[in-house]
Amino acid sequence: MSTPEKPRDALPEDPSEDPSEAPPEDLPQGPRDESRDDLREDAERCLRALAGERARLREDQWTAIRALVVERRRALVVQRTGWGKSAVYFVATRLLRERGAGPTVIVSPLLALMRNQIDAAERAGIRARTINSANTEDWDRVFAEVEAGEVDVLLVSPERLNNPDFRDLVLPKLAAGAGLVVVDEAHCISDWGHDFRPDYRRLRTLLAELPPGVPVLATTATANARVTQDVAEQLAADDALVLRGPLERDSLHLAVVRLPDAERRIAWLGEHLDALPGSGIIYTLTVAAAHEIAGFLRERGYEVAAYSGQTEPAERLQAEQDLLDNKLKALVATSALGMGFDKPDLGFIVHVGAPQSPVAYYQQIGRAGRGVDRAEVILLPGVEDRDIWAYFASLAFPPEPVVRSTLAVLEEAGRPLSTGALEPRVDLGRSRLEMMLKVLDVDGAVRRVKGGWTATGRDWAYDRERYERVAAERSREQRAMLDYLAIEGCREEFLRRQLDDPAAAPCGRCDNCTGRHWPAEVSDAGAGQARDRLRRPGVEVAPRRMWPTGVKDDLGVAGRIPPGQQAEPGRALGRLTDIGWGNRLRELFAGPDTEISADMFDAVVKVLAAWDWEARPAGVVAIGSRSRPALVGSLGRRLAQIGRLPYLGEFVPLGEPGPRRHNSAQRLRSVWHALALPDDVAAAVRDAGGPVLLVDDRIETGWTMTVATRALRDAGAPAVLPLVLAVNA
Template identity: 85%
Template sequence: MAETPPHDPEPTAAPPPDTPDDLREDAERCLRALAGDHARLRDDQWTAIRALVVERRRALVVQRTGWGKSAVYFVATRLLRERGAGPTVIVSPLLALMRNQIDAAERAGIRARTVNSANTDDWEGVFAEVEAGEVDVLLVSPERLNNPDFRDLVLPKLAAGAGLVVVDEAHCISDWGHDFRPDYRRLRTLLADLPPGVPVLATTATANARVTQDVAEQLSGDLADALVLRGALERDSLHLAVVKLPVAEQRIAWLGEHLDRLPGSGIVYTLTVAAAHEIAGYLADRGHPVAAYSGQTDPAERLQAERDLLDNKLKALVATSALGMGFDKPDLGFIVHVGAPQSPVAYYQQIGRAGRGVDRAEVILLPGAEDRAIWAYFAGLAFPPEHTVRATLDVLAEAGRPLSTGALEPRVDLGRARLEMMLKVLDVDGAVRRVKGGWTATGRPWEYDRERYERVAAERSREQRAMLDYIATASCREEFLRRQLDDPSAAPCGRCDNCTGRHPSAEVSEQGATAARERLRRPGVDLAPRRMWPTGVKDDLGVSGRITSQAEPGRALGRLTDIGWGNRLRELFAGPDTEIPDDMFAAVVKVLSSWDWDERPTGVVAVGSRTRPRLVGSLAHRLAEIGRLPYLGEFVPLGEPVPRRHNSAQRLRSVWHALTLPDDTAAAVRDSPGPVLLIDDRVDTGWTMTVAARTLREAGAKAVLPLTLAVPN
């Protein structure tokens, strides 16, 4: 008996297409769930949502912080999901931003998950939920885009099934942007591989005309194909001012004396990690509830600090730019910068965190003379010169196998962070590829775009000059910043110090300045010894693994990035060789007197210097004299001056044979009954001290106590 063929069901009638009025009503309903019963869509918000949901276009939204860019992609997600589309994939740069986005999504009934470096144990479960259709929004950090497993196994599935792709903080795509990140460049490949009809939204609050054009072209390949919605950047709650004070202690004292007068809670931005900790310590000493926050802060501590600020348990977070894009606290009452960012665009992005949910927010800049030196330091992290890039490609090509960054570093004169950045750019350019086990050369032709890199460097210099002009201007401050962002509606704000003629007081009490000076001039920084030899030097130097003849934990007078001793130390090293200044020597003596060593040193040895023999020699001899210790001698530098190297293996090789310990000094060290105090002017990578300490230990020193004037940070 033949089987009866299965009966085909009557075809289900397709739902009638949405009318514009119906779709906007649905969008308004979604917005109210997200932002409250009184929320209404702005015209440009609706234009963007319609372009994504109905027209399936690619759009760039450049709007001020607080305008509601996240509402666009969450409402669009809800509408697309209700119409059968796949999940939204959001590329988001910061963990703080991700946490805020997840909270916002949940308020709107949108199921959101994240994949980032802090939740690797959850990835398998998250991907299973995505596969099962249980996730509406997946937030991905840009670093994941070039992880080999994620790129090759996960990303193609996400791209194929995505209902919407969102690129948050899209100025990071452009190397003209103030916060260019190589990982974001990978997005161009992702967007090119999307199936037809998958809408894309890019958002940012800080993009001038050049960045806007660059991002729009990367979205669609042609500026004309992308919908660009650019609004006025005016923030009518922000009251901008500049307070000029001549020295660091006065700026810190001003902050300590005025912090309680600033409204609500807020953020104090610094240019360096060292400054964040120095200022937070000073403010805490004065009884202010504050916490330090940087990229080096433990993740759990960062999360707790964010929560404490959100809950108004802190008056301020004293933070580096690690607390920047996307931190969402609408009632932030103030932003103070101790030190000027090197770009007006970056400055506008950071101050945009304030005043989103209050009528008035104070924005105050306390510029410093040391700002330019710090800008110069960060400028040294630019894309490497061509010969260095070519050398890296040659090493990878000759290896014939993948090389990890750690294995590649000893063969190239670049530090780890700069090497990683260069490799990511080369990966996007197609010259190298990241695979399991490291990096390989693709063999594809590659041209060094010298003209572009020089134009980017020139643009950075122009931005720095513009920041100095902002500090000096007598015209409207907000109009100045908006013109830097090419805002065509820029006009005098009527609120800033220059518009109103009401400038914040620059008065600082002598007592406050003295307390700040004492805090900033508090000498002493811990100097941790090197514990492991770098990889790749065993064949030529014969060392590997753990360092057995190592130094004890040492001390430095200060960091070159400090706003206290850092200023004095930078001046010292920028000038000619001279004997140790008296005030600096007195501070070094304080460092020694507070050193909790297990056993007092019984002799002093100096690391001989070709460039600063007077400085090192006078420091070592005076310490020996005041401590009533025998001066045992010094290491003698050999050959030509040792060039400063950018990474551990290169630096170690350069100093390995560059120092010799004379026989009479070695004999004196051997006869010294206790530890040796080892003196140098500055420590950068730490390998000079490491080699010198090893030599002293092998000569018979009981222990080696390193002491230096300066460390980098």
């Protein structure tokens, strides 16, 4: 592999253009229009304040600014990352404010992106404030500053648009007084986009209700022709200006490295991370993989940190700053670190696992190489990628009967119901239920009010054809991602064609264009270290501590689970989403029921050996399984044998298996009466007089284990120690 070139020492910052690309100022520019030239001179002055004395406006930047400031039009700008889309709305803001307009309202999807935008605005002397879930204590002060005319830019998260108080009391005032409305990362509006967010769809209503003459700008770096058309239509303007430019990134050097298994992929990282220039991002598809890889690389001596949507906000902010300050070689991150992160000198991006869309992939790699000559972009695909894609696909908009039943529940209630109150009555998990309600809110079928959700009574049609087309598009994108891995031609050209870039052409830089491929070999020692890390067994499983809402009337339980009915923190061999044991466990559950294999049992024994329990188990009980009796039974009996413990027996499954349930209340109801503890087993538990090791094959929602624990504690077990092969996540 050739040695990466050294970064350029001085470049205009993100919003600007290299002056070498600007037209010479002494060349004829057409007939002189004094007002036009004066405005452009003002715009150039604003840009220099924002991005430095060498900055010059691109022609499309100027076209967009003039459309917003002079013509008060609605515009969609689709340009590559680093082109300078933020310069358009900051310069337009400055010009509009100087001409007496109200503040700019920017709808921005991520807190990290807001922080970067506020910093950029301050460099140009633009006073920016933000309203989001992390600064509620500042809202009153911010609103007072807006009303006093002391704020030039107000950044709002899309989730605020559906907060009842904000939507009904604050938003109308902002919309009435806005000088410019900006929709950042506008592909989120479109359900054809790779990062569709229901809250963004509400913007269509906001835009339709703006006073005449308020300009609107939508921006994105990742939109194909279909998304571009959809967003342009949602701007609620017949003459929306669409400015779409080429998406070439001449600093990116794309490559794919195929390795046979997860061990060799992270071993490859451990042996090649030093060869990657500067600092960068290592993307993973799951939270578990981010932590596994970060742990392995730290053991190899690298300064890295894990980063996901589950990371505490303060830790995320510190990790971002450490990468910005080059204190880290890499952040090992999920897609939570995406649109919102701006570090122009990122030297590399590596994906361990392929995103399910070429568009999403191009958006993520666009973070690299914005202020350096060369950035390495490497994809390490895995055999488990398709399983993870399938999981994400399962979170699509629910089928019509589920939607109709939700609407019926709301109508029959005659009062607002919170999401928690709805969950026991609808067979959907919390996150999917919330997503569905937001879509129904945008469609006018429900409304979010104080106290929860209420039905509007309006007619609503289930757009089956559209949902099926979206699902088909997602499937097509996944096939295209597989094609990207196998393509023998230019990789960047392929990605740009997926984005319908008419200027797509061979880049001359990727591994296929140059014939220079990263080596796909790792040392035996490195592979062994990675294998040891990934096969290190044992995941702690926290017990359920609260009963779900909505089951008190029929099950008689509510609130906190009494300590005398709770399990101790349990253990699992691994997570199904792990890149180590996860692969083995997924294969196990995809195959026929068999007794536990020798190597998997040995790993479970290691989990037990490392378990620092307060008191040794006095016996083993298994949860009888309809689907895997051989697996669960053999696991329980062999553990009792090797631990020289009595095998006390099994719970007996009752009745026929019902439909799969997806949320806590529904799942608890389905297992509450489906498990029986035989009298002889209960007596054996009581006679054992000590903790019980409770064995099952996997934990999905945790309610089967919770119900079984309650029965064992009621039978006299002083403690219950759950042990399973797998947890879902």
